[in-house]
Amino acid sequence: MTQDDLFAAGEPEQPRPEPAELTERIEQLHVEGLAETDAPTEDEVAGGRASAAALSAATADAADVLLEVNDLKVHFPIKRGVVFDKTVGYVYAVDGVSLAVRRGETYGLVGESGCGKSTLGRGILRLEEPTAGQVIFDGVDVAGLAGEELRRTRRRMQMVFQDPLGSLDPRQSVESLLLEGMKAHGLTKGKIETNRELRELLSSVGLPATALRKYPHEFSGGQRQRIGIARALTVGPELIVADEPVSALDVSVQAQVINLMEDLQQERGLTYIVIAHDLAVVRHISDRVGVMYLGALVEEAPSADVYAEPLHPYTRALMSAVPVPDPVLEDTRERIILTGDLPSPANPPTGCRFHTRCPWRQETRCDTERPVLTELKPGHRVACHYATEIGSGRLKPNAEPLQLV
Amino acid sequence: MPLLEVEDLGVEFRRRGLEPFRAVDGVSFDVDPGQTVGLVGESGCGKSVTSLAIMRLLMPRGNRVTGRVSFDGTDLLRLPIRDMRDRRGRDLAMIFQDPLSSLNPVISIGLQVTEVLQRHRGMKQSAARAEARDLLDQVGIPDPDRRLKEYPHQLSGGMRQRALIAMAVACRPRLLIADEPTTALDVTIQAQILQLLGTLVRENGTALIMITHDLGVVAGLCDEVNVLYGGRIVERANRHELFATPQHPYTHGLLASIPRLDAPAGERLHPVQGSVSDNIPWTSACAFAPRCGNEVDRCRSASPELTAAPLGHGHQLRCFNPVLPDGAGVGATGGSAPVDSAGEAL
Structure with missing residues (x-):
């Protein structure tokens, strides 16, 4: 049998749609899509639709959106009782996040511990079952997938974890670690070919081929993270969610891994979601940055704007708190020191979640009405009732001296 | 005159069956009262071992400490261990990186803070209790009366670090060693803690040795900076010169x-x-x-x-x-x- 015969045999005997027919269908789809966005309900505006519409307006071509998250919620039940598990409440880890990630871009998620950034990352990959909302990956709602379909989709979205030693099986050699995913997805192609592929992969992450026979404990932290990245790449993913990929590493090694991730993105056209608490790292690596506080996005902007022009009070405080290795700047710059700690996500404050710590808190609205992410500048969304007033300097921070020695 | 003079400090790890390893190798530096000296470097450069050697917290077995650590004229390394115990907490105190593992999980915060006061300042329990309350208040812990009764796991990371700082400064030590005090904390909490440490140094004239891997923290806080590599100081300067x-x-x-x-994007x-x-x-x-x-x-x-x-x-x-x-x-x-x-x- 020749190749042509094979092709013909495999092809179902169906008439191909004519080009004209196709354009008609596409047009129809567009009309349907528009009809939907034309009359959004109140809820939809507050939730995901608004963001999707805003983003597709901002980008000329909506088709290059690889991932769209619509009003995603991940709530964990708090259970009490010995015999009967009674749910007494919920931890609102992720509570209504909407965002869109374009193909080939790096989206950074920052926030302090407990803000839900990791849970959001895991929710996107369905490693954590979302309570509500949609995760649309390349046009398909991942939340609706099950079984074989879900498994196949997972090949295209991979994760890189924070703790490289904890996420690599200590009893598997690097070769076996890398092969596991490939075998599971049926991507191995015979011994010699696979071996060549693995060697190429290792060299692209900066490890020698001799690493294949070694075990995770034989490597340094930076090298382990390279293995973690290589493992994610074995199955040829399009989206990589990297949860604190460099925070366990020393600064010099951290920079090496950041450069590596940038190179791999260039070579392979990867899309990244990078989750980190280190603002400088996130700002450096990302095209766009989303700042999270207590389970929700409070600001989203191109990464340069986040530092140059933070609009949300929380982002301002966060930016001013990051130490910069420059004594002159450190001595002169204004620092907004927040009082208190992060409130419990099991019992989030009413209204704006940040109002309990916000230096610009106002008497009205802040504690009663939850602000919605609104686009104040092209591509710059912020969830604050008074962002414009604060930005223009019309509102002054409430003087609240810190109690110190 | 410097408060602390570290001269040619060396620490050698001797483990059976292994070559001796020199973790700290001829480190010398001075700390003046009210001065903040930074020890900076990546993991394994010997910065923490230096601080443990100064505090005499390294087990004598398997570790050989050489050199001289002169605190106000006394060589701490030659002091009988009983006298050293009296000085720890009273003259020199230390703040560790991980506040949860440096607090005793089964003893209330109140007892842990009053213990220091009773041991070193000979205070009666009720007086110590009142003093502990004031200390927690000073380091910015809200509702100190309630917190005194609580256990470490009931406090947030930032609160725990504050409690630890309260314990460290309870006896107004003349030298405070902070080993990565903010590494486990979020940036906004880090800013609070660094501000607190800065205030302590300014107002009490405490000398501070700041051990960190974060050059940003150094830039904001330290007067003099020592960069360590492989157990030796490779560069020393005041912070303005070092960064310039x-x-x-x-x-x-x-x-x-x-x-x-603040760097341009895409660099x-x-x-x-x-x-x-x-x-x-x-x-x-x-x-x-x-x-x-x-x-x-x-x-x-x-x-x-x-x-x-x-x-x-x-x-x-x-x-x-x-x-x-x-x-x-x-x-x-x-x-x-x-x-x-x-x-x-x-």
Whole structure:
């Protein structure tokens, strides 16, 4: 049998749609899509639709959106009782996040511990079952997938974890670690070919081929993270969610891994979601940055704007708190020191979640009405009732001296 | 006169069946009252071991500590251990990185703070209780009466670190050693804690040794900075000079490795190549030579001494071929050197 015969045999005997027919269908789809966005309900505006519409307006071509998250919620039940598990409440880890990630871009998620950034990352990959909302990956709602379909989709979205030693099986050699995913997805192609592929992969992450026979404990932290990245790449993913990929590493090694991730993105056209608490790292690596506080996005902007022009009070405080290795700047710059700690996500404050710590808190609205992410500048969304007033300097921070020695 | 003089401090780990390992190798520095001195470096550079040696917290078994640590004229290393115990907490105190594991989980915060006061200041329980309440209040813990009754797990990370600081400053020690005090904390909490430490130093004239890997923290807090590499000080300067004219290739490389918030977007990082595991012993070479982009032949055959740097005042350097602002050396570490991702050798 020749190749042509094979092709013909495999092809179902169906008439191909004519080009004209196709354009008609596409047009129809567009009309349907528009009809939907034309009359959004109140809820939809507050939730995901608004963001999707805003983003597709901002980008000329909506088709290059690889991932769209619509009003995603991940709530964990708090259970009490010995015999009967009674749910007494919920931890609102992720509570209504909407965002869109374009193909080939790096989206950074920052926030302090407990803000839900990791849970959001895991929710996107369905490693954590979302309570509500949609995760649309390349046009398909991942939340609706099950079984074989879900498994196949997972090949295209991979994760890189924070703790490289904890996420690599200590009893598997690097070769076996890398092969596991490939075998599971049926991507191995015979011994010699696979071996060549693995060697190429290792060299692209900066490890020698001799690493294949070694075990995770034989490597340094930076090298382990390279293995973690290589493992994610074995199955040829399009989206990589990297949860604190460099925070366990020393600064010099951290920079090496950041450069590596940038190179791999260039070579392979990867899309990244990078989750980190280190603002400088996130700002450096990302095209766009989303700042999270207590389970929700409070600001989203191109990464340069986040530092140059933070609009949300929380982002301002966060930016001013990051130490910069420059004594002159450190001595002169204004620092907004927040009082208190992060409130419990099991019992989030009413209204704006940040109002309990916000230096610009106002008497009205802040504690009663939850602000919605609104686009104040092209591509710059912020969830604050008074962002414009604060930005223009019309509102002054409430003087609240810190109690110190 | 300096409050603390560390002279030629050396720590050697001796483990059965292994070659002795010199974790700290001839480290000398002074700390004046009210001064903040930074010890900076990556993991394994000996910064924490230095602090543990000063506090005499290294087990005598398997660790050999040499040199002199003179605190207000007394050599701490030669002090009987009983006397050292009296001084710890009273004259010198330490704050550790991980507040949860340095607090006793089954004893209330109140008891842990009053213990220090009763032991070193001979206070009665009720007086100690009142003092502990004031201390917690001073370090910015709201509702101190309730917190005194609570246990470490009931406090947030920032609160725990504050409680630990309260314990450390309970006896108004003249020297405070903070070993990565904010590494486990979020940036907004870190800012609170750093501000608190700065205030303590300013108002009580406490001398502070700040151990950290974060050059940003150093830039904001330290008067004098010591950069450690492989157990030795490789560069020492006041913070303004160190950041304006870093001359050791390692310091230079560290600064080039850090993504900066205020840097223009899209700028590529220039990391130091390799990792600490590539080090060669200091005995007859520069330990940093294998990772240095600036090395000359001499770096592999002779060990450099800590001497006055070519630039700056009181700036000291341990390097044969320093990086100078307009010299050819700058490019080799900070600029155009092709730093491939395969930097780390196996």
